Amino acid sequence: MSSKSNNSISFDFHLILRIIKLAKPHQTIALLALVLTVIATILAPVRPLLVQYTLDQPIANKDIEGITTFSIFIFVHLLLNSIVIFGNTYVSNLLGQKVIEDLRIRVYKHIISMSSRFFDRSKVGTLVTRSISDVETISSFFSQGFISILGDLAQIIVVLGVMLYSSWQLTLISLCVLPLLIVASDFFRRGVRVSFQTVRTKVSQMNSFVQEQIVGMEVVQIFGKQNQEFDKFEKINREHREANKRSIFYYAIYFPIVEILSSLALGLIIFWSVGYPSEASVGLISAFILYINLIFRPIRFIADRFNTMQMGMVSSERIFDLLDDFSDVEKKGKQLLTDVNGGIDFKNVWFSYNEDVQVLKDVSFRIEPGRSLAIVGATGAGKSTIVNLITRLYEFQKGDILIDGVNLKTLDLKSLRSQIGVVMQDVFLFAGTVNENVNLKNKEISSKQVEDAAKAVGAYEFIQKLEGNFNYEVMERGVSLSGGQRQLVSFIRAMVADPKILILDEATSSVDSETEDLIQQAIKKLMSNRTSIVIAHRLSTIKEADSILVLDKGVVVEIGDHKELMAKKGAYFTLFQKQFQLIEST
Numbered sequence: 001m002s003s004k005s006n007n008s009i010s011f012d013f014h015l016i017l018r019i020i021k022l023a024k025p026h027q028t029i030a031l032l033a034l035v036l037t038v039i040a041t042i043l044a045p046v047r048p049l050l051v052q053y054t055l056d057q058p059i060a061n062k063d064i065e066g067i068t069t070f071s072i073f074i075f076v077h078l079l080l081n082s083i084v085i086f087g088n089t090y091v092s093n094l095l096g097q098k099v100i101e102d103l104r105i106r107v108y109k110h111i112i113s114m115s116s117r118f119f120d121r122s123k124v125g126t127l128v129t130r131s132i133s134d135v136e137t138i139s140s141f142f143s144q145g146f147i148s149i150l151g152d153l154a155q156i157i158v159v160l161g162v163m164l165y166s167s168w169q170l171t172l173i174s175l176c177v178l179p180l181l182i183v184a185s186d187f188f189r190r191g192v193r194v195s196f197q198t199v200r201t202k203v204s205q206m207n208s209f210v211q212e213q214i215v216g217m218e219v220v221q222i223f224g225k226q227n228q229e230f231d232k233f234e235k236i237n238r239e240h241r242e243a244n245k246r247s248i249f250y251y252a253i254y255f256p257i258v259e260i261l262s263s264l265a266l267g268l269i270i271f272w273s274v275g276y277p278s279e280a281s282v283g284l285i286s287a288f289i290l291y292i293n294l295i296f297r298p299i300r301f302i303a304d305r306f307n308t309m310q311m312g313m314v315s316s317e318r319i320f321d322l323l324d325d326f327s328d329v330e331k332k333g334k335q336l337l338t339d340v341n342g343g344i345d346f347k348n349v350w351f352s353y354n355e356d357v358q359v360l361k362d363v364s365f366r367i368e369p370g371r372s373l374a375i376v377g378a379t380g381a382g383k384s385t386i387v388n389l390i391t392r393l394y395e396f397q398k399g400d401i402l403i404d405g406v407n408l409k410t411l412d413l414k415s416l417r418s419q420i421g422v423v424m425q426d427v428f429l430f431a432g433t434v435n436e437n438v439n440l441k442n443k444e445i446s447s448k449q450v451e452d453a454a455k456a457v458g459a460y461e462f463i464q465k466l467e468g469n470f471n472y473e474v475m476e477r478g479v480s481l482s483g484g485q486r487q488l489v490s491f492i493r494a495m496v497a498d499p500k501i502l503i504l505d506e507a508t509s510s511v512d513s514e515t516e517d518l519i520q521q522a523i524k525k526l527m528s529n530r531t532s533i534v535i536a537h538r539l540s541t542i543k544e545a546d547s548i549l550v551l552d553k554g555v556v557v558e559i560g561d562h563k564e565l566m567a568k569k570g571a572y573f574t575l576f577q578k579q580f581q582l583i584e585s586t
Contacts, residue, residue, distance in 0.1 A: 019141055019316050026098045033095055033142075036088035037151040043081045044155045044294055045162040048287035050074050052166070056283035092147050096139035103319070104135045110323055116393040118328035120353070124215075125208025130322050133203055134315035141312030148305050152298030159294045170280070170288050173268045174295070177261040181296070184261070185303040188254040192307045195246040197314060202240035209236060251304075258300040265292050330413060331395065337415040340500040341369035341404050342531030344390065349399035351385060359385050360396070361554045367547075369404075372532040374542040376575060377551035383535045385554075387505050390533070391420055403501075421499030425506035427486040434463055435470040438492045445496055453496040456525060459488035495526055502532045548572060 058066030273280035439445035466472035550558040565572035
């Protein structure tokens with residue numbers, strides 16, 4: 001939600017115009033909706049006129065032929081009016097659905113174009129609300145809001161014109177209750193607007209809360225926080241219910257008031273006709289009874305439709321705030337990365353996730369093509385940050401990173417990432433088959449390539465034991481597989497991509513010793529003739545690296561191979577003694 005006050009939204013014509021522009025790709029449908037609205041407006045006062053003439057002429061004169069003729073006219077009008085209303089409702093809703101289809105694609109495309117920094121500061125539930133609920137609300141702006149209000153206002157003006165032409169006295173009498181109706185409508189509009197805005201806020205909060213709790217349910221259960229988290233949800237849900245109850249209250253009061261005022265207007269007309277029978281025919285009185293309905297019905301719904309339109313504006317404002325945020329859009333670059341050798345250079349690189357804390361400080365090193373580099377250091381030293389910068393999940397503030405002598409920031413992101421294979425500590429698997437999680441639905445990767453990669457990393461045997469083999473459904477986040485099995489699937493994913501640069505970020509941390517023995521040879525094969533960066537705590541992987549870089553609080557303190565660094569008896573030697581001595585002794 002932007003900083004604009006809620007009251008200003010009603011008069012934000014710039015926002016309304018921007019929403020209307022969303023329908024520009026569907027001008028034909030929008031024009032058809034407007035045409036049908038105009039036809040419906042013209043048809044509205046025709047039936048009362050036909051009824052008035054039929055009562056005052058054929059029926060009064062007992063003209064059977066005339067009664068039959070005008071009855072047919074009334075029937076044709078009813079049929080035509082019904083067709084127009086159906087068409088208008090269908091086309092308006094179709095326009096709304098077309099708009100939200102385009103908008104939802106636009107919102108999702110914008111979200112996936114954002115960098116990791118954006119997702120660090122955004123709640124997943126809020127983004128889901130923007131993409132689904134808020135976009136859906138905008139549909140009502142077109143189907144039940146803007147176009148309907150225009151039609152209702154036009155109908156009121158046209159019917160009032162016909163009423164004044166027919167009898168200005170009855171028109172004034174009919175409109176005596178109009179001030180009361182306007183006051184009641186404004187009270188209803190304001191009350192429902194506030195409750196609806198609260199409802200939208202609580203829906204967003206519930207989405208965020210439920211998403212976060214479901215993802216972290218294991219932690220909630222392990223620490224016995226179910227009751228505490230349930231109380232939090234119950235509070236949000238209760239506030240959501242109360243907001244809805246308030247809107248129901250306003251509806252429950254408003255519509256009976258409208259009916260009372262409508263009946264009062266009808267009573268005044270009948271009372272006047274009794275006092276002045278010579279000036280009011282049966283047909284005229286009957287026509288005005290129908291006119292009152294044609295006036296009061298749109299007035300009754302305008303307040304509700306105005307709130308519907310306003311909720312669409314509230315949602316659209318949130319969506320436009322998201323679409324207008326280009327501060328964290330990934331800078332894609334244009335230069336394609338071809339004929340990759342894999343040489344990587346860091347030159348005086350500085351980086352921070354926020355302005356207060358520098359994570360990397362003047363980091364410089366080089367990895368020769370086809371060679372391997374292990375990065376070690378205490379937690380928070382900046383090891384994974386280096387991986388994030390190479391893959392350009394984050395943009396560094398100062399310095400240069402080069403691949404084969406080409407500045408990283410000038411490279412096309414898709415081209416860059418297609419040359420990098422990453423195996424992370426926290427493996428994410430999508431709901432789908434093993435095969436789909438390996439090839440990520442890339443049709444260029446064949447089933448045979450997936451199988452060959454599985455054999456190479458030692459995962460083929462366990463996959464063959466799964467029901468359906470490579471067509472086994474791993475379920476969301478891969479919960480149907482063990483941590484080691486998920487890790488193996490990620491190794492297959494990296495190998496089948498055949499990258500020129502390989503990054504292993506704590507890649508064997510979730511693999512038991514037996515499984516690690518199976519994939520160590522696969523890792524060697526995968527690293528062969530590839531530039532490799534290894535972040536690991538296990539000695540076997542680090543010792544065999546061509547060089548080792550030691551980080552301490554974002555600063556490079558040592559670099560060299562295992563023997564060189566051990567001989568120096570510096571930072572690496574100390575780290576080795578603390579972290580690896582026990583492993584080596586076993």
